[in-house]
Protein backbone atom coordinates (compact mmCIF):
# COMPACT_ATOMS: atom_id res chain seq x y z
CA UNK A 1 0.00 0.00 0.00
CA UNK A 2 1.22 3.48 -0.77
CA UNK A 3 2.18 5.65 2.14
CA UNK A 4 -0.20 8.60 2.35
CA UNK A 5 2.20 11.00 3.96
CA UNK A 6 3.83 12.93 1.15
CA UNK A 7 7.57 12.32 0.88
CA UNK A 8 9.62 15.01 2.51
CA UNK A 9 13.15 15.45 1.25
CA UNK A 10 15.82 17.86 2.33
CA UNK A 11 16.71 20.44 -0.28
CA UNK A 12 20.19 21.79 -0.95
CA UNK A 13 19.45 24.62 1.49
CA UNK A 14 18.55 22.24 4.27
CA UNK A 15 14.86 23.25 4.21
CA UNK A 16 12.23 20.56 4.15
CA UNK A 17 10.04 20.67 1.08
CA UNK A 18 7.07 18.54 0.08
CA UNK A 19 7.89 16.65 -3.04
CA UNK A 20 4.95 14.41 -3.77
CA UNK A 21 1.23 14.14 -3.40
CA UNK A 22 -0.93 11.03 -3.09
CA UNK A 23 -3.58 11.24 -5.82
CA UNK A 24 -6.60 9.03 -6.52
CA UNK A 25 -6.51 8.81 -10.29
CA UNK A 26 -8.57 7.26 -13.09
CA UNK A 27 -6.73 6.54 -16.30
CA UNK A 28 -9.84 5.64 -18.27
CA UNK A 29 -13.57 6.07 -17.75
CA UNK A 30 -15.37 3.10 -16.23
CA UNK A 31 -16.57 1.52 -12.99
CA UNK A 32 -14.94 3.56 -10.20
CA UNK A 33 -14.40 0.33 -8.24
CA UNK A 34 -12.12 -0.83 -11.04
CA UNK A 35 -10.51 2.20 -12.64
CA UNK A 36 -9.33 4.21 -9.63
CA UNK A 37 -5.74 3.82 -8.49
CA UNK A 38 -3.58 5.59 -5.91
CA UNK A 39 -0.50 7.33 -7.31
CA UNK A 40 2.32 9.46 -6.00
CA UNK A 41 2.85 12.63 -8.02
CA UNK A 42 5.74 15.01 -7.81
CA UNK A 43 4.96 18.56 -6.72
CA UNK A 44 6.61 21.30 -8.74
CA UNK A 45 7.93 24.52 -7.16
CA UNK A 46 5.29 27.29 -6.99
CA UNK A 47 5.00 30.00 -9.63
CA UNK A 48 3.68 33.51 -9.00
CA UNK A 49 -0.05 33.54 -8.27
CA UNK A 50 -0.07 29.91 -7.13
CA UNK A 51 -0.76 28.25 -3.79
CA UNK A 52 0.30 24.87 -2.47
CA UNK A 53 -2.67 23.26 -0.78
CA UNK A 54 -3.06 20.35 1.59
CA UNK A 55 -6.48 18.83 1.05
CA UNK A 56 -7.97 18.17 4.47
CA UNK A 57 -11.18 16.37 3.53
CA UNK A 58 -13.14 15.66 0.34
CA UNK A 59 -16.51 13.94 0.00
CA UNK A 60 -17.57 11.34 -2.53
CA UNK A 61 -20.69 12.72 -4.21
CA UNK A 62 -22.92 10.94 -6.76
CA UNK A 63 -21.66 13.32 -9.48
CA UNK A 64 -18.06 12.24 -8.80
CA UNK A 65 -19.06 8.64 -9.46
CA UNK A 66 -20.95 9.58 -12.63
CA UNK A 67 -17.97 11.61 -13.82
CA UNK A 68 -15.61 8.62 -13.50
CA UNK A 69 -18.20 6.42 -15.23
CA UNK A 70 -18.04 8.88 -18.13
CA UNK A 71 -21.75 9.68 -17.95
CA UNK A 72 -21.46 13.21 -16.55
CA UNK A 73 -21.26 16.37 -18.66
CA UNK A 74 -17.88 17.30 -17.14
CA UNK A 75 -15.38 14.95 -18.78
CA UNK A 76 -11.82 15.68 -17.66
CA UNK A 77 -8.97 14.54 -19.87
CA UNK A 78 -7.67 11.28 -18.44
CA UNK A 79 -5.59 10.48 -16.48
CA UNK A 80 -7.52 12.68 -14.04
CA UNK A 81 -7.78 13.02 -10.29
CA UNK A 82 -11.25 12.20 -8.91
CA UNK A 83 -13.40 14.48 -6.78
CA UNK A 84 -14.91 17.91 -7.26
CA UNK A 85 -15.49 19.14 -3.73
CA UNK A 86 -13.37 19.48 -0.61
CA UNK A 87 -11.59 21.81 1.76
CA UNK A 88 -7.86 22.49 1.66
CA UNK A 89 -5.41 24.45 3.77
CA UNK A 90 -2.90 26.81 2.16
CA UNK A 91 0.54 25.58 3.20
CA UNK A 92 2.62 27.73 0.85
CA UNK A 93 1.60 30.83 -1.08
CA UNK A 94 3.00 32.92 -3.91
CA UNK A 95 0.08 35.34 -3.92
CA UNK A 96 -0.95 38.13 -1.58
CA UNK A 97 -4.60 37.04 -1.80
CA UNK A 98 -4.11 33.85 0.27
CA UNK A 99 -1.87 33.24 3.23
CA UNK A 100 -0.56 30.11 4.90
CA UNK A 101 -3.28 28.66 7.14
CA UNK A 102 -6.23 29.90 5.05
CA UNK A 103 -8.93 27.35 4.32
CA UNK A 104 -10.08 27.29 0.71
CA UNK A 105 -12.46 25.44 -1.59
CA UNK A 106 -12.10 24.99 -5.35
CA UNK A 107 -13.92 27.76 -7.23
CA UNK A 108 -15.21 25.47 -9.97
CA UNK A 109 -15.95 21.79 -10.56
CA UNK A 110 -13.28 19.54 -12.03
CA UNK A 111 -10.46 20.51 -9.64
CA UNK A 112 -9.69 16.91 -8.63
CA UNK A 113 -9.99 17.01 -4.85
CA UNK A 114 -9.19 13.39 -3.97
CA UNK A 115 -5.52 14.04 -3.39
CA UNK A 116 -3.31 14.94 -0.50
CA UNK A 117 -1.83 18.06 -2.07
CA UNK A 118 -2.38 20.30 -5.06
CA UNK A 119 -1.04 23.46 -6.62
CA UNK A 120 -3.91 25.76 -7.55
CA UNK A 121 -3.87 29.28 -8.89
CA UNK A 122 -5.38 32.07 -6.78
CA UNK A 123 -8.15 32.44 -9.41
CA UNK A 124 -9.21 28.83 -8.87
CA UNK A 125 -9.85 28.92 -5.13
CA UNK A 126 -12.20 30.68 -2.72
CA UNK A 127 -11.42 31.39 0.92
CA UNK A 128 -13.85 30.08 3.50
CA UNK A 129 -14.20 30.54 7.24
CA UNK A 130 -11.60 28.53 9.22
CA UNK A 131 -14.04 28.28 12.10
CA UNK A 132 -16.31 25.87 10.24
CA UNK A 133 -16.25 22.26 11.40
CA UNK A 134 -14.06 20.27 9.01
CA UNK A 135 -16.88 18.07 7.71
CA UNK A 136 -19.12 21.04 6.97
CA UNK A 137 -16.29 22.92 5.28
CA UNK A 138 -15.54 19.92 3.07
CA UNK A 139 -19.16 19.67 1.95
CA UNK A 140 -20.19 23.33 1.84
CA UNK A 141 -19.80 24.12 -1.83
CA UNK A 142 -22.13 21.66 -3.58
CA UNK A 143 -25.10 20.41 -1.59
CA UNK A 144 -26.03 23.31 0.72
CA UNK A 145 -25.50 25.77 -2.14
CA UNK A 146 -27.69 23.67 -4.46
CA UNK A 147 -30.40 23.56 -1.79
CA UNK A 148 -30.20 27.31 -1.23
CA UNK A 149 -30.32 28.26 -4.91
CA UNK A 150 -33.27 25.99 -5.61
CA UNK A 151 -35.19 27.51 -2.70
CA UNK A 152 -34.60 31.12 -3.69
CA UNK A 153 -34.12 31.25 -7.48
CA UNK A 154 -37.23 29.66 -8.96
CA UNK A 155 -40.28 30.87 -7.05
CA UNK A 156 -40.98 33.72 -4.69
CA UNK A 157 -41.27 31.61 -1.55
CA UNK A 158 -42.58 33.30 1.56
CA UNK A 159 -42.82 32.43 5.21
CA UNK A 160 -45.44 29.71 5.70
CA UNK A 161 -45.24 28.41 2.12
CA UNK A 162 -44.90 24.67 1.59
CA UNK A 163 -42.38 22.92 -0.61
CA UNK A 164 -42.28 19.30 -1.68
CA UNK A 165 -39.12 17.23 -2.18
CA UNK A 166 -38.06 13.67 -2.85
CA UNK A 167 -34.70 12.11 -1.98
CA UNK A 168 -35.22 14.05 1.23
CA UNK A 169 -32.59 12.11 3.15
CA UNK A 170 -29.90 12.96 0.58
CA UNK A 171 -27.31 15.52 1.57
CA UNK A 172 -29.08 18.09 -0.61
CA UNK A 173 -32.44 17.09 0.89
CA UNK A 174 -31.14 17.54 4.43
CA UNK A 175 -29.81 20.98 3.53
CA UNK A 176 -33.17 21.88 1.95
CA UNK A 177 -34.95 20.96 5.19
CA UNK A 178 -32.62 23.04 7.36
CA UNK A 179 -32.42 26.10 5.11
CA UNK A 180 -36.20 26.01 4.63
CA UNK A 181 -36.61 25.86 8.40
CA UNK A 182 -34.45 28.96 8.74
CA UNK A 183 -36.55 30.69 6.06
CA UNK A 184 -39.73 29.50 7.87
CA UNK A 185 -40.85 27.43 4.90
CA UNK A 186 -42.62 24.15 5.55
CA UNK A 187 -41.30 20.98 3.93
CA UNK A 188 -43.06 17.82 2.84
CA UNK A 189 -40.36 15.21 2.42
CA UNK A 190 -40.44 11.92 0.56
CA UNK A 191 -38.00 9.05 1.19
CA UNK A 192 -37.74 5.42 0.14
CA UNK A 193 -39.07 2.81 2.51
CA UNK A 194 -36.47 0.75 4.40
CA UNK A 195 -36.05 -1.25 7.60
CA UNK A 196 -36.31 1.05 10.63
CA UNK A 197 -37.74 3.83 8.50
CA UNK A 198 -39.06 5.50 11.68
CA UNK A 199 -35.46 6.23 12.73
CA UNK A 200 -34.84 8.07 9.47
CA UNK A 201 -38.14 9.95 9.77
CA UNK A 202 -37.21 11.07 13.28
CA UNK A 203 -33.75 12.11 12.10
CA UNK A 204 -35.26 14.32 9.38
CA UNK A 205 -37.91 15.70 11.74
CA UNK A 206 -35.17 16.62 14.19
CA UNK A 207 -33.55 18.60 11.36
CA UNK A 208 -36.84 20.50 10.97
CA UNK A 209 -38.85 18.44 8.47
CA UNK A 210 -42.58 19.13 8.89
CA UNK A 211 -43.73 15.95 7.16
CA UNK A 212 -41.82 12.84 6.12
CA UNK A 213 -43.55 10.22 3.98
CA UNK A 214 -42.32 7.09 2.30
CA UNK A 215 -43.03 6.78 -1.43
CA UNK A 216 -45.78 4.28 -0.53
CA UNK A 217 -47.35 6.60 2.07
CA UNK A 218 -47.47 9.42 -0.49
CA UNK A 219 -50.18 7.54 -2.35
CA UNK A 220 -52.60 7.82 0.57
CA UNK A 221 -51.35 10.73 2.71
CA UNK A 222 -49.93 13.43 0.45
CA UNK A 223 -53.31 14.69 -0.72
CA UNK A 224 -54.52 15.22 2.88
CA UNK A 225 -51.34 17.06 3.86
CA UNK A 226 -51.63 19.40 0.88
CA UNK A 227 -55.28 20.06 1.74
CA UNK A 228 -54.43 20.81 5.35
CA UNK A 229 -51.48 23.05 4.50
CA UNK A 230 -51.40 24.64 1.05
CA UNK A 231 -50.41 23.41 -2.39
CA UNK A 232 -46.67 23.83 -2.93
CA UNK A 233 -45.35 26.45 -5.35
CA UNK A 234 -42.12 24.53 -5.57
CA UNK A 235 -41.16 20.85 -5.79
CA UNK A 236 -37.57 19.61 -5.82
CA UNK A 237 -36.85 16.37 -7.61
CA UNK A 238 -33.65 14.28 -7.56
CA UNK A 239 -35.33 10.88 -7.97
CA UNK A 240 -37.46 10.95 -11.15
CA UNK A 241 -39.83 8.13 -12.15
CA UNK A 242 -43.34 7.81 -10.71
CA UNK A 243 -42.31 9.76 -7.67
CA UNK A 244 -41.71 12.94 -9.68
CA UNK A 245 -44.62 12.23 -12.03
CA UNK A 246 -46.95 12.21 -9.01
CA UNK A 247 -45.55 15.48 -7.66
CA UNK A 248 -47.02 17.28 -10.67
CA UNK A 249 -50.54 16.52 -9.39
CA UNK A 250 -49.94 18.49 -6.21
CA UNK A 251 -48.01 21.58 -7.32
CA UNK A 252 -50.16 24.71 -7.39
CA UNK A 253 -50.94 26.39 -10.74
CA UNK A 254 -47.96 28.41 -12.02
CA UNK A 255 -45.72 26.49 -9.62
CA UNK A 256 -42.36 24.94 -10.54
CA UNK A 257 -40.75 21.55 -10.28
CA UNK A 258 -36.97 21.79 -10.28
CA UNK A 259 -35.12 18.63 -11.28
CA UNK A 260 -31.54 18.42 -10.09
CA UNK A 261 -30.84 14.68 -10.19
CA UNK A 262 -32.30 11.37 -11.35
CA UNK A 263 -31.24 8.80 -8.80
CA UNK A 264 -33.77 6.17 -9.97
CA UNK A 265 -32.49 6.61 -13.55
CA UNK A 266 -36.17 6.52 -14.65
CA UNK A 267 -37.57 9.57 -16.47
CA UNK A 268 -40.75 11.16 -15.14
CA UNK A 269 -43.81 11.91 -17.27
CA UNK A 270 -45.48 15.29 -17.44
CA UNK A 271 -49.14 15.14 -18.49
CA UNK A 272 -50.41 17.81 -20.84
CA UNK A 273 -52.90 18.99 -18.19
CA UNK A 274 -50.14 19.94 -15.76
CA UNK A 275 -48.53 22.08 -18.43
CA UNK A 276 -51.62 23.50 -20.15
CA UNK A 277 -54.17 24.00 -17.39
CA UNK A 278 -51.90 24.35 -14.38
CA UNK A 279 -49.09 26.13 -16.26
CA UNK A 280 -46.50 24.30 -14.19
CA UNK A 281 -42.90 25.02 -15.13
CA UNK A 282 -40.41 22.19 -15.36
CA UNK A 283 -36.94 23.52 -14.73
CA UNK A 284 -33.52 22.02 -14.16
CA UNK A 285 -30.73 23.23 -11.94
CA UNK A 286 -27.01 22.50 -12.10
CA UNK A 287 -24.78 24.02 -9.45
CA UNK A 288 -21.68 23.72 -11.66
CA UNK A 289 -23.27 25.91 -14.30
CA UNK A 290 -24.44 28.44 -11.72
CA UNK A 291 -20.88 28.59 -10.32
CA UNK A 292 -19.43 29.03 -13.81
CA UNK A 293 -21.80 31.90 -14.43
CA UNK A 294 -21.42 33.44 -10.98
CA UNK A 295 -17.86 32.55 -10.05
CA UNK A 296 -16.50 35.03 -7.48
CA UNK A 297 -19.64 37.18 -7.78
CA UNK A 298 -20.95 39.07 -4.77
CA UNK A 299 -24.00 36.79 -4.91
CA UNK A 300 -21.81 33.73 -4.49
CA UNK A 301 -19.93 35.19 -1.54
CA UNK A 302 -23.23 36.28 0.05
CA UNK A 303 -24.56 32.74 -0.33
CA UNK A 304 -21.43 31.21 1.21
CA UNK A 305 -21.57 33.73 4.07
CA UNK A 306 -25.22 32.91 4.74
CA UNK A 307 -24.58 29.16 4.67
CA UNK A 308 -21.48 29.53 6.86
CA UNK A 309 -23.48 31.55 9.38
CA UNK A 310 -26.13 28.81 9.50
CA UNK A 311 -23.43 26.20 10.09
CA UNK A 312 -21.70 28.20 12.82
CA UNK A 313 -25.02 28.87 14.57
CA UNK A 314 -25.72 25.11 14.34
CA UNK A 315 -28.81 25.62 12.20
CA UNK A 316 -27.27 23.67 9.34
CA UNK A 317 -25.66 20.38 10.21
CA UNK A 318 -23.51 18.41 7.85
CA UNK A 319 -25.04 15.06 6.89
CA UNK A 320 -23.60 12.14 8.85
CA UNK A 321 -20.27 11.24 7.31
CA UNK A 322 -18.01 8.25 7.45
CA UNK A 323 -14.41 9.48 7.59
CA UNK A 324 -12.13 7.29 5.52
CA UNK A 325 -8.36 7.82 5.21
CA UNK A 326 -7.49 8.81 1.64
CA UNK A 327 -5.42 5.64 1.17
CA UNK A 328 -8.50 3.47 1.91
CA UNK A 329 -10.43 5.06 -0.93
CA UNK A 330 -11.52 1.68 -2.36
CA UNK A 331 -13.74 0.99 0.67
CA UNK A 332 -15.18 4.48 0.54
CA UNK A 333 -15.98 4.18 -3.17
CA UNK A 334 -17.68 0.83 -2.64
CA UNK A 335 -19.76 2.24 0.24
CA UNK A 336 -20.73 5.34 -1.72
CA UNK A 337 -22.15 3.13 -4.48
CA UNK A 338 -24.36 1.10 -2.15
CA UNK A 339 -27.92 2.42 -1.77
CA UNK A 340 -29.63 3.00 1.59
CA UNK A 341 -26.46 4.16 3.32
CA UNK A 342 -27.04 7.03 5.68
CA UNK A 343 -23.42 8.17 5.65
CA UNK A 344 -21.66 10.30 3.09
CA UNK A 345 -18.14 9.00 2.51
CA UNK A 346 -15.50 11.62 3.37
CA UNK A 347 -11.90 11.08 2.35
CA UNK A 348 -9.61 12.58 4.98
CA UNK A 349 -5.92 13.35 4.68
Ligand code: NDP
Pocket residue numbers: 061062063142143146167168169170171172173191192238239259260261262263264265285286287288339340341344
Ligand atom coordinates in the same frame (compact mmCIF):
# COMPACT_ATOMS: atom_id res chain seq x y z
P1 NDP B 1 -26.48 11.47 -1.26
O1 NDP B 1 -25.41 10.51 -1.63
O2 NDP B 1 -26.38 12.22 0.00
O3 NDP B 1 -27.89 10.72 -1.26
C1 NDP B 1 -28.31 9.95 -2.35
C2 NDP B 1 -29.83 9.99 -2.36
O4 NDP B 1 -30.31 9.31 -3.50
C3 NDP B 1 -30.46 9.33 -1.15
O5 NDP B 1 -31.61 10.05 -0.79
C4 NDP B 1 -30.84 7.96 -1.71
O6 NDP B 1 -31.91 7.38 -1.05
C5 NDP B 1 -31.29 8.35 -3.10
N1 NDP B 1 -31.26 7.22 -4.01
C6 NDP B 1 -30.19 6.46 -4.33
N2 NDP B 1 -30.54 5.53 -5.24
C7 NDP B 1 -31.87 5.71 -5.48
C8 NDP B 1 -32.82 5.08 -6.32
N3 NDP B 1 -32.49 4.06 -7.09
N4 NDP B 1 -34.08 5.55 -6.29
C9 NDP B 1 -34.44 6.58 -5.52
N5 NDP B 1 -33.58 7.23 -4.71
C10 NDP B 1 -32.31 6.80 -4.69
O7 NDP B 1 -26.66 12.43 -2.49
P2 NDP B 1 -26.45 14.00 -2.72
O8 NDP B 1 -27.29 14.78 -1.81
O9 NDP B 1 -25.01 14.29 -2.75
O10 NDP B 1 -27.07 14.10 -4.18
C11 NDP B 1 -28.43 13.78 -4.38
C12 NDP B 1 -28.77 13.97 -5.86
O11 NDP B 1 -28.61 15.32 -6.18
C13 NDP B 1 -27.87 13.19 -6.81
O12 NDP B 1 -28.63 12.82 -7.93
C14 NDP B 1 -26.86 14.23 -7.22
O13 NDP B 1 -26.24 13.95 -8.46
C15 NDP B 1 -27.74 15.43 -7.28
N6 NDP B 1 -27.06 16.71 -7.14
C16 NDP B 1 -27.23 17.58 -8.15
C17 NDP B 1 -26.66 18.81 -8.10
C18 NDP B 1 -26.90 19.75 -9.20
O14 NDP B 1 -26.24 20.79 -9.25
N7 NDP B 1 -27.80 19.44 -10.10
C19 NDP B 1 -25.80 19.22 -6.97
C20 NDP B 1 -25.75 18.23 -5.90
C21 NDP B 1 -26.34 17.01 -6.01
P3 NDP B 1 -31.75 6.01 -0.20
O15 NDP B 1 -31.22 6.42 1.14
O16 NDP B 1 -33.13 5.53 -0.18
O17 NDP B 1 -30.78 5.12 -0.95
